[in-house]
Amino acid sequence: MIYDKSSGKIVDIIKNYARKHSLWIVAYGTGCGAIELPPTMTSRYDAERFGIRGSATPRQADVLLITGYLAVKTLKRVIRTYEQMQDPKYVIGFGSCTINGGMYWDSYNTVKALDRYLPVDVYINGCMPRPEAVISGFIELQKLIEAGKANGAKKYKENLDWYRENQRKVIKNWKMPDYNW
Amino acid sequence: MNINWLSVLGIITTPIIAFIVGVTYGGLTRRITARIQNRYGPPSSQNLLDIIKLYSKETSIQHGVMQHLGPVFAITASITTLYFIPVIKNSVVFTNLSFNGDLIFLLYIMVFGSLGMALGAGQTGNPNAAIGVSRGLSQMVGYEIPFVLSLVAIMTQFHTTSLTDLLAVQKHFADWIIFQSPLAFIAGILAFLGMMGYAPFDVVIAPAEIASGPPSEFGGKYLALMMTSRSIFTFAKLVLFTDIFLGGASDFITLIIKTFLLYMIPVLTGIVFPRFRTEQSICFFWKWPLVFGVLAILVVVL
Amino acid sequence: MKTQNINIEKEIATEIQNTFHTAEVNIKRNKRIEVKLRNDLIPPFLSYAKNYLTFNHLAHFSCVDWIEQNEFELVYIIYSYEKGVIVLAKTRIDREKAEFVTTRHLWYQAETYERELHEMFGINFKGNDRLNEFILEDWEGIPPYRRDFDTVKYATDNFYTRPGREDAKDVRENVTKINKEEIPEFAKEYSVRSLK
Incomplete structure (x- = not known):
């Protein structure tokens, strides 16, 4: 095969360029932040001009957007959704709740640090982040992808034990299928 | 052995041209939709970028043999359909494999892709895919009948089943079949709306309802193959309708103009209309297009 | 009225x-x-x-x-x-x-x-x-x-708390000083508990 260093590099550049300009989001809103997505997508802010588009199923998607607080019950579904997605995949934590719990810091049912359970590539700060902030977060992700640094999925695979341990600590009755990725 | 190298060149280049034109049309459609919705819109190369990205994604989930074969069937059907349509009139390179009697063959081969997809989607076991397949096949029954009627009317009128003969009939502007047999054109173009799968006939892939339907379990390379197939098939259908009704094209610029104008009919219809339910779309196809198709045949016969 | x-x-x-x-x-x-x-x-x-x-x-x-x-x-x-x-x-x-x-x-x-x-x-x-x-x-x-369920204790026991919020102040005292209001007795207790 003609797969020496330089040609591989060119292929990588093309791949990363295409990945950067075509980010499909899973249509799955976990918290109140999902309400910021319609204005982001529609004519006022129009995220489609950056190639950001919604996709209906996790199989086709690239980006998992955690929009807001994560209840333990939702975390279970989010983990399953994340594991069904195909590489390369990215996670964006959206809003203060995913960073340190936000206003749900003393809630009995909300996980407070998303990156203990899923590998987060980009955090968007705010409560709520307005569409401008969302788009700037996506552009940050695009920069990371172009530089080849958005490797959350790789981290997740390498440190799966650590993530699983954290997930099992929160999800008491662990009845999850294993996906053969 | 006498190999016609020009035909070989045509066979190699036709799918590539079809893919590029189809993908660009897809990107332009998204841009036009965006402009109509008062948005800026993605660049016209967006569909191409999407397809490249999907080809570069890993595909590690498999549900069985048929899931691999479904997209392959679809792209085979698209390319085969394309090969049996003369892309450029009287050209040695782009006549490809069209022979006498190819209209009837085309009627069969055009359905093949959908059936392959149905098998592939059925293998995945996703309920949304099953719903989408049943909707798609029902809707296909709806639009195939007026389409066949329109073609039969034309075949009876000109006593031929060959696309090359039909092209030979339409020498001048006034000879185009759209003017010679307008009823058949109306039936055909209404069926064409359903064939393209834009709104109001997009209940098959309704993303908000059944999670994009048949391809809901297909990601990565499968989806890329399906999008490629869709681009090629779009171009093939556009060229077929241009050949039948609009007098074909003797060079690429005419071809692009004619196909683009024809393509805008389903696209612009789709932007302004909401979605039909399956039974509503079948009712629609069995009402007006059917009437026009039967009328076209009656006009020819009587 | x-x-x-x-x-x-x-x-x-x-x-x-x-x-x-x-x-x-x-x-x-x-x-x-x-x-x-x-x-x-x-x-x-x-x-x-x-x-x-x-x-x-x-x-x-x-x-x-x-x-x-x-x-x-x-x-x-x-x-x-x-x-x-x-x-x-x-x-x-x-x-x-x-x-x-x-x-x-x-x-x-x-x-x-x-x-x-x-x-x-x-x-x-x-x-x-x-x-x-x-x-x-x-x-x-x-x-x-x-009410006998202590949600702060449950949350700190079960969920990882990211450091950096310890110096969170009860801003109500400043706010009430500006507006010349008084915090009622029962609410004061809650504010102390949240600081713990």
């Missing part, structure tokens, strides 16, 4: 008082009547209100935890479309042995409220056979809406 026409409320109140002599009926304000009843009188009262007084809409059903009196207060909020009046039917049940009868036969949506109260307060509704897992999944221990 503007004087309001509360004739219809007075009518309803006297009618309820005449039917249920032990009931404690107060007209809280315009279009709002509070009825306090013994807990064994709640099913007949609701049936009476629904069938005779046309209160045929159960707007809400909730619970208040009176831990000091060792009681739960159940609140039925019912509404009459004809009269345009809200009635709050309140009753108290024992907190230790939290049990009550279902009102599913009167309003079917009561079943969902009862499932919620069963899960969040641990109240058992006799006659409701769908008191299974509802919102919380795999919940162990005391129900989370009871």
Whole structure:
């Protein structure tokens, strides 16, 4: 095969360029932040001009957007959704709740640090982040992808034990299928 | 052995041209939709970028043999359909494999892709895919009948089943079949709306309802193959309708103009209309297009 | 306060008082009547209100935890479309042995409220056979809406807390100083606890 260093590099550049300009989001809103997505997508802010588009199923998607607080019950579904997605995949934590719990810091049912359970590539700060902030977060992700640094999925695979341990600590009755990725 | 190298060149280049034109049309459609919705819109190369990205994604989930074969069937059907349509009139390179009697063959081969997809989607076991397949096949029954009627009317009128003969009939502007047999054109173009799968006939892939339907379990390379197939098939259908009704094209610029104008009919219809339910779309196809198709045949016969 | 026409409320109140002599009926304000009843009188009262007084809409059903009196207060909020009046039917049940009868036969949506109260307060509704897992999944221990459930302790025990929030200040003191208000006694305690 003609797969020496330089040609591989060119292929990588093309791949990363295409990945950067075509980010499909899973249509799955976990918290109140999902309400910021319609204005982001529609004519006022129009995220489609950056190639950001919604996709209906996790199989086709690239980006998992955690929009807001994560209840333990939702975390279970989010983990399953994340594991069904195909590489390369990215996670964006959206809003203060995913960073340190936000206003749900003393809630009995909300996980407070998303990156203990899923590998987060980009955090968007705010409560709520307005569409401008969302788009700037996506552009940050695009920069990371172009530089080849958005490797959350790789981290997740390498440190799966650590993530699983954290997930099992929160999800008491662990009845999850294993996906053969 | 006498190999016609020009035909070989045509066979190699036709799918590539079809893919590029189809993908660009897809990107332009998204841009036009965006402009109509008062948005800026993605660049016209967006569909191409999407397809490249999907080809570069890993595909590690498999549900069985048929899931691999479904997209392959679809792209085979698209390319085969394309090969049996003369892309450029009287050209040695782009006549490809069209022979006498190819209209009837085309009627069969055009359905093949959908059936392959149905098998592939059925293998995945996703309920949304099953719903989408049943909707798609029902809707296909709806639009195939007026389409066949329109073609039969034309075949009876000109006593031929060959696309090359039909092209030979339409020498001048006034000879185009759209003017010679307008009823058949109306039936055909209404069926064409359903064939393209834009709104109001997009209940098959309704993303908000059944999670994009048949391809809901297909990601990565499968989806890329399906999008490629869709681009090629779009171009093939556009060229077929241009050949039948609009007098074909003797060079690429005419071809692009004619196909683009024809393509805008389903696209612009789709932007302004909401979605039909399956039974509503079948009712629609069995009402007006059917009437026009039967009328076209009656006009020819009587 | 503007004087309001509360004739219809007075009518309803006297009618309820005449039917249920032990009931404690107060007209809280315009279009709002509070009825306090013994807990064994709640099913007949609701049936009476629904069938005779046309209160045929159960707007809400909730619970208040009176831990000091060792009681739960159940609140039925019912509404009459004809009269345009809200009635709050309140009753108290024992907190230790939290049990009550279902009102599913009167309003079917009561079943969902009862499932919620069963899960969040641990109240058992006799006659409701769908008191299974509802919102919380795999919940162990005391129900989370009871006031003896320490949610801060539970959250710090079970979930990882990212450092960096320890210096969070109670800004209410500054705010009240600016606005020249006073923090009530019971609220002060909460502010101290949240700082811990």
